[in-house]
Amino acid sequence: MTIPSPKREEYDVAVIGAGPAGLAGAALTGKAGLATLLLDENIGPGGQVWRAITTTPVRDKGILGEDYWSGMHLVDEARGCGAEIVQGATVWSLDRNLEIGISVGGAAHLIKAKRVILATGALERPFPIPGWTLPGVMTVGAAQTILKSSGLLPQGRTVIAGQGPLLWLLAAQILRMGGTIDLVLDTTDRRNYLRALPHAAAFLASPYFFKGLAMMREVRARARVVSGVTKIEAAGSGRVETVSYEAGGRNESLPADLFLLHQGVVPNVNLAMAAGVQHTWNDRQLCWSPALDAHGESSVKGVYVAGDGAGIGGALVAVPRGQVAARAVIDTLKPDAGAGLPDHDSLKAALARAERGRAFLDTLFRPPRQFRIPEGETIVCRCEEVTASDIRQSVAIGATGPNQLKAYRRTGMGPCQGRLCGLTVTELMAEARGKSPSEIGYYRLRAPVKPITVSELASLPKNESATKAVERG
Template sequence: MSTVPKRDTYDVIVIGAGPAGLAAAATAAGAGLSTLMLDENAGPGGQVWRGIASTPIKNEAVLGADYWSGAEIAKAAQGSGAEIIHRATVWSLDRNLELGVSIGGGSAFIKARRVIIATGALERPFPIPGWTLPGVMTAGAAQTMLKSSGLVPDGRTVIAGQGPLLWLLAAQILRLGGRIDRVLDTTPRGNYFAALPHAFAFMTSPYFAKGLSMMREVKARVPVVKGVIELSASGDGQLASVSYVAGGKRETLATDLLLLHQGVVPNVNLAMAAGVEHRWDELQLCWSPVLDANGASSVEGIAIAGDGAGIGGAQAAVWRGRIAARAAVAALAPDAVAKLPSLASLHGELKRAERGRLFLDTLFQPAKPFRIPSGDTIVCRCEEITAQDVRDSVAIGATGPNQLKAYRRTGMGPCQGRLCGLTVTELMAEARGKTPQEIGYYRLRAPVKPIMLSELAALPKNDDAVKAVVRG
């Protein structure tokens, strides 16, 4: 495993070491292409298989078979001949397939003949009153702590939201002896009827039995409230209580920890900054890149694999990674592609892995009040901009997210729009009577991750480097 890139140029650079990135790197390197995989975490696995090589949890039943399946794929990538660098922050990517990356306090530019973006997903923003209070976290953050350090909550804990990850996290916390006082299910009742036409495919998929088992496991030990239509957190500088409305009744619970989750969405910042075309997905209610069947984007040489290409889950991500890497091998080393599985077989495996996904996407489409808040609910955490601030800005002339920057600085903080971008797009679309596609998204530029000025100062001092920074 490297600490600095050994070359200036690679056949393939894979960004991200989650399921898609590991599979892509193993495939490309295994076919003889010079392959570099860059990842900002301390070890392989991404979020789904976080800590796969280092987790202190050794009881395989706690994290489940799906988690441990990542060990074999991580081992394959590490043994493939791919150069792997962890704690590497990729902060720029341009149409010339040149990447800006920071490693160990210094930055460098590296070129590739093909780039596979496998940066995965982000948790969808869940803007409710009080969501910025200390004591309120996302389910993903809690799961990161669980996988990497074996930490689980021991105080009064409420989990609120919807989606497979919510139930998986609850089960894992309980298996490790953690405390959960209540689960507040925000799945809209109408979604159950909308999802019915897709139920058969779901029931014949791997998701069905696993999901049903996890829900039964949690419900046997924790009170579950369904049909939650309002949710807020309160406290004086620290979370003290959670209030919710379900079945026409409001209840307030004294709470030390609130874990929020309403699904995941593609992490699009790097791809958007590189100029990749995106569209608004009306089912998943997020931005997704426009790709061909093999993951190729609108920018020549850039492919996207895994959940960054559209939410499909870990197993689908693996097959997408292999498909994108096979396409790179076919383009760069046609003689080597005969040794790889056929495209037909790979696409067949992907189709099986995605079976039942339409049911999940329909059932767990988040309710409007939890996506498009009102009043003084904070939308942009970095600049403390409220939903009403956004609506007021539209009233005086802001036409889209980029114009809103001039009015309120939304999207200009450390998160660079990751925690407010979708909310801002939908808020402005509603206020202007337009579609999210018409409203658009933030115009993203390098650096797409916060980096130190000292890291930029460490770049090679030559004309090409200066031009690259100016061009970014």
Template sequence: MTTMDKPDLIVIGAGPAGLSAALEAARHGSSVLLLDEQPEPGGQVYRNVMKASAKQDEILGPDYKAGRLLVSSIENVEIDYRSGVTVWQVGADGSVAFSQNEEAYQVHGRHIILATGAMERPVPLPGWIVPGVMTAGAAQILMKSGGLVARDAILVGSGPLLYLLSSQMIAAGSPPKALVETQSFNNLCLAMTHIKGVVLGWRQLLKGLQLIRQIRKAGVPRYKAATEISVIGTDQAEAISFTTKGRKHKLDASTVLLHQGVVPNTQISRSLGLKHRWNENQRCFYPVTNDVGQSSIEKVSIAGDGAGISGAKAAEYTGRLAALNALHKLGLISEVARDQRAVPLLRARKKEIAIRPFLDQLYAPPAEILRPRGKTIVCRCEEVTADDISSYAALGCKGPNQTKAFGRSGMGPCQGRFCGATVTEILSKETGLHPEQVGSYRIRAPLKPVTLGELAALTDVPQKEIVS
């Protein structure tokens, strides 16, 4: 059995943060192993950008097309890049176990950078599990990967992605049937307390206003401050009902696209036992890091949205910062050199995220989404409802891990990836405890399903030449 020399750095995730980290480290002479689940680098934001047609470039917009430069850059440096990889175990000692082409491997790195990005927040409302309902991000994946555009779709929720996706659908000749938005005037009032960040991030605000202008020009109806939202249908979505301005509405819809922002993907950081905190504005847990991405474990750094939602451009800066920190930890650059090179990156990142507090308040998820009631399914894997979770709290359940014993929520193949945030919120409301006291699911390996055959054939990573 041939083995690979211990790489200096293992980067998990090839989105903006992971690519930037790998490139920065490789340019400083570090040996880098870059692992990614997707068939091509770029993450969600730059998915399939190297193979996108001219028509897709036109539809998806200049920000998407601009990612081609970053993605193509890995061809010019010595990086051991592996796609189609499922990472299912990460150790504090620098070990990473993963599967590729139905074979399992294990490798040890001197330092690990987690760049696993974000995932869409679950939107548990009545009927959200009916066929024909999916997330706005999933619809965008279809546009980027296969050039497929949803037709006669109604977009429901809040957040900049709804406007971006709407404008892309309009450009593709298939405008949304309507936008049903949950943000209210009260959200705007709270957001205006962060007006300073709007001034610093005026370019991002201008982009958003231009998207809204395109939506208005296309004549797409917009319903604001929507409440009591539900999808009607049993075997297929048929309509969506909601209330706004005291009036009940019902719109026919066979395709419903949901979105309530994104949250950090913390499955790996949770499995490592890293220190996490609750973000009150973004209503989610995030791993604690310093300014250069160092986590609470010496051999692990975190970059990008996996450390807190900040957007694609900021993710590039955090990727480079995490790489500089790793290079210092590995003894390849001094602390002084790290800090000097970090200064312009920290300054650029601060400017990029200045508008985030404003956006977090403006598009904050409503209580009925964060803490659903009744027979609304919360855990899709085990079909556990909101009422079920509330009843567990009444019986003395105070944390998500206890709910597994009460009713198997979080016991499915996703390990609570899609229900964890909702379970925490419901338990917090029912028990009166702060979400940080309630906590989150304890995540254990394997992080993703792996076959017994793969485990039986587990081997060290085969040799690939890496030029330092």
């Protein structure tokens, strides 16, 4: 199948990511008559939340749930608004001049935009426990991607461990499809229930409360759940064979063929950071978040960040965030086109309603230290096989932060470019040095932020702009 490339070299607005925020933003700017390009690296729209929404073989709407299918109207709006949508497009570069490096169908292109909306979504938080790199150990998000896109269920003895809404959602979806789950290990810190109480009123008034409660009850009625888990380890010869855990002072072990891990999601910051967008440490969500104004514009003029890339909020928050950013772009580039579209005040009000209850979830599902900051020979950087002990030893002999650590251990220099180890490295080094994550900092990210081939680079025009695109940083 031939993947179409962008038809133009310059657009009014480029939206990167076709999840809830990107679809909502592109639909609005397209309706306003702005030349809009929507780029996404998947084969179809929807992002992770609405993954494969146009192609999933899981047609029983009760299995994936109404929240999943609610995304179809936004897909239809984006497709019908006049925006140009390019799927299968890997965005590997963005600079302060709003020039975007993309690869489509094996060829690289440079695209200019007057405004850029980054809607790159979230990544699953690293869950570095002993044995997490064994074959047969996956993330909950990866398992859900397979379920949505191919309709495939986990096979064999299945254990799910961790915490957060996505864990319970996947467990419910597996059970609804007729699959089995041998055990759910809930790592939620029991002390967090008291810590979250001050935020309970807003949560009770949010749409999350009844849905979340019903989903947890559904899973607990059909699968064994162990709460208060404080220690987990996977083991096996060549692949996962057993899962061991500690809860309530008791140690247990059971055989497993598939082990699914999840402890929440964090903003996917790589492209924004590589573009020079200022980020700060968010201590409530334990991650890096971009510094944004009320419209979602970042420290780089003309670059807006929306959706979970702006801070974790979920699909209900991502949609109005995408619309707020899009409305700001419309008001800047084509203010007369705003008539008949939702105004800024109504969009901000919708965003405030959607954000109700988020503080409760962030506090309740704050991951415990032992599942974020590993010890001993537990691998931290999977690409370069660097352990927690290696990093602590590097700190002891002079490594001061993640960028200096590259010279000692090559952490963050593999194909994932720090996506699977970045937060762990920051928190581990901060603890080892007795400093805050803000003081330690993060990897210095540069283009290309996604792996691209030499042949793709060779397809770029031979000019100064192309040369800078692959050397910037």
